[in-house]
Amino acid sequence: xxxxxxxxxxxxxxxxxxxxxxxxxxxxxxxxxxxxxxxxxxxxxxxxxxxxxxxxxxxxxxxxxxxxxxxxxxxxxxxxxxxxxxxxxxxxxxxxxxxxxxxxxxxxxxxxxxxxxxxxxxxxxxxxxxxxxxxxxxxxxxxxxxxxxxxxxxxxxxxxxxxxxxxxxxxxxxxxxxxxxxxxxxxxxxxxxxxxxxxxxxxxxxxxxxxxxxxxxxxxxxxxxxxxxxxxxxxxxxxxxxxxxxxxxxxxxxxxxxxxxxxxxxxxxxxxxxxxxxxxxxxxxxxxxxxxxxxxxxxxxxxxxxxxxxxxxxxxxxxxxxxxxxxxxxxxxxxxxxxxxxxxxxxxxxxxxxxxxxxxxxxxxxxxxxxxxxxxxxxxxxxxx
Ligand SMILES: *[C@@H]1O[C@H](CO)[C@@H](O)[C@H](O)[C@H]1NC(C)=O
Ligand SMILES: *[C@@H]1O[C@H](CO)[C@@H](O)[C@H](O)[C@H]1NC(C)=O
Ligand SMILES: *[C@@H]1O[C@H](CO)[C@@H](O)[C@H](O)[C@H]1NC(C)=O
Numbered sequence: 249x250x251x252x253x254x255x256x257x258x259x260x261x262x263x264x265x266x267x268x269x270x271x272x273x274x275x276x277x278x279x280x281x282x283x284x285x286x287x288x289x290x291x292x293x294x295x296x297x298x299x300x301x302x303x304x305x306x307x308x309x310x311x312x313x314x315x316x317x318x319x320x321x322x323x324x325x326x327x328x329x330x331x332x333x334x335x336x337x338x339x340x341x342x343x344x345x346x347x348x349x350x351x352x353x354x355x356x357x358x359x360x361x362x363x364x365x366x367x368x369x370x371x372x373x374x375x376x377x378x379x380x381x382x383x384x385x386x387x388x389x390x391x392x393x394x395x396x397x398x399x400x401x402x403x404x405x406x407x408x409x410x411x412x413x414x415x416x417x418x419x420x421x422x423x424x425x426x427x428x429x430x431x432x433x434x435x436x437x438x439x440x441x442x443x444x445x446x447x448x449x450x451x452x453x454x455x456x457x458x459x460x461x462x463x464x465x466x467x468x469x470x471x472x473x474x475x476x477x478x479x480x481x482x483x484x485x486x487x488x489x490x491x492x493x494x495x496x497x498x499x500x501x502x503x504x505x506x507x508x509x510x511x512x513x514x515x516x517x518x519x520x521x522x523x524x525x526x527x528x529x530x531x532x533x534x535x536x537x538x539x540x541x542x543x544x545x546x547x548x549x550x551x552x553x554x555x556x557x558x559x560x561x562x563x564x565x566x567x568x569x570x571x572x573x574x575x576x577x578x579x580x581x582x583x584x585x586x587x588x589x590x591x592x593x594x595x596x597x598x599x600x601x602x603x604x605x606x607x608x609x610x611x612x613x614x615x616x617x618x619x620x621x622x623x624x625x626x627x628x629x630x631x632x633x
Contacts, residue, residue: 283473284514287445289452290477291512292574294419294546296341296385297325297334301485301520301550305347305396309365315552317347318365319373322384328553330380337565338574341419341452342377343385343548349398358411359388359399374416385419385452386412390436391427400426402436405443413447420444420451424460433460434471441475454517454546456480469509478515478546481506485519487527492536495519499543500583510544510580517546524551524560537563541573542581 299317309316326342329335348370350360361370370386377384388408389400401408401422412420422440427433437457444451455476458467462481472479482498485491495518499506506516521540523533540547549564563569 284511285441285453285473285475285477287450287453287477287513289450289513290515290546292576292578293515293544294341294452294454294478294548295338295570295574296343296383296419296548297329297339297553298343298345298385298421298520298548298550300345301487301522302525302552303550307347307362307365316365317344319361319368322373323376325553326377326380326382329382332553332561333565334553335381337567337570339547339549339564341383341385341548343387343419343421345387345421346389346394346396346423347398348387349394351398353399353404357404357407359401359404359408369415370417371415374418378416383418384416385421385454386415386417387421387423388412389423389425390433390440391425393426395423395425401440402427402432405436405439406446409440409443409447409451412451413444413449417449418451419454421454422456424456427460430461430464433457437472438475452477454478454480459483466505469506473509473514477513478517480517480519482518485522487522487525489528489532492522492528492532496539503582507580507582510578512576512578515544515546515578516580518543520548520550521564522550523564524549524553524556530559533560533563537566537569541569544573544575544578544580547573 299321303315303317303321306312306316309318313320315321322342322344329339329342348361348366350362352360354360366373370384374384387394389395389398390402392400392402394400409420420440422437424433424437427436434457437455441453444453453476455472455478457472457476457479458469459480459482461467481502482495483491485495499516499518510516518540521536522528523536528536547570551560
């Protein structure tokens with residue numbers, strides 16, 4: 249049985265520190281239920297690129313013209329996404345994060361891009377991105393200011409949704425800074441969702457709603473799923489294994505709450521892939537890719553596609569690993585066992601849409617972070633379960 253269903257994950261196996269295998273499960277699986285935000289989008293986890301982790305809020309185009317948040321950056325990344333195989337394997341959304349705005353709204357109360365850094369404006373940028381067969385994402389905030397202090401959308405949800413639609417934007421990442429109450433937060437996330445819907449344009453809605461609710465109470469994920477296509481639960485990722493480990497620890501500790509709610513149209517978002525940057529070893533990069541795939545996470549890279557190693561590129565473009573992430577049943581993997589003394593984690597992936605009844609197991613050894621250290625009998629034993 250293992251050999252018959254091994255093919256889709258064979259690359260995961262070859263990747264090294266991850267050992268994965270399939271076997272037939274007894275329970276038959278039905279088709280995904282239609283529940284959640286009814287905009288027909290994100291039926292599989294969103295794939296693309298997001299500027300934040302790598303480029304942050306660099307607005308200094310004088311001294312750093314190649315890495316400041318400007319239209320030049322997005323034009324260049326879009327060009328590479330289209331020409332260097334990224335689009336072909338599924339990376340479709342090129343997403344702007346915070347710090348694209350001018351410090352003030354225009355005379356009609358609309359958000360506007362910083363005129364020096366985005367002289368062509370967002371509409372033209374969107375046209376260019378679309379001409380490459382890609383989609384454009386943008387960023388705004390539910391409160392009075394964005395996290396970096398630019399104009400927030402509170403009181404402007406309809407105007408902002410319409411502005412984004414008019415520009416041809418395809419995804420909105422909606423942050424939750426500068427919001428004075430949990431009521432404003434919840435109402436704001438809902439109102440923006442409805443406002444986007446009223447524009448009539450298909451716009452993926454990426455929320456940070458639960459992230460800001462957790463410190464106060466357990467979020468109602470049923471409700472969040474009704475309004476958002478994906479949602480951040482935990483702190484921002486940065487370019488280090490420590491950060492990824494914390495995210496994984498949080499995810500495994502809270503999996504009973506968050507895993508059941510994921511599925512076509514609505515996903516838990518553990519934040520960006522930082523593969524191709526500086527902070528992760530080769531094995532750690534492989535591990536992030538494998539885990540994000542098995543967690544049915546949005547695959548939003550934050551790196552510099554103009555300067556990326558062939559190894560990182562091959563890893564991010566690994567079609568077999570991407571196929572696990574894009575499995576159309578969309579069941580998020582979960583930790584079966586965490587033996588802290590041995591430091592093994594074992595998440596479980598859904599059956600593949602095309603081959604129902606398969607389950608992928610993934611083991612990784614956190615203590616060594618190296619390939620092939622798990623004795624063979626371990627995974628054979630699990631295979632008989
Ligand atoms: C808006 O919502 C309605 C009903 O929930 C849905 O049928 C429609 O496709 C949505 N439109 C957009 C543009 O998301
Ligand atoms: C925004 O600021 C106004 C004026 O200070 C305040 O009344 C309102 O509650 C704030 N909104 C949020 C979401 O923080
Ligand atoms: C969560 O939200 C759903 C949908 O809005 C609602 O039906 C349910 O009662 C809420 N659950 C709790 C515990 O508030």
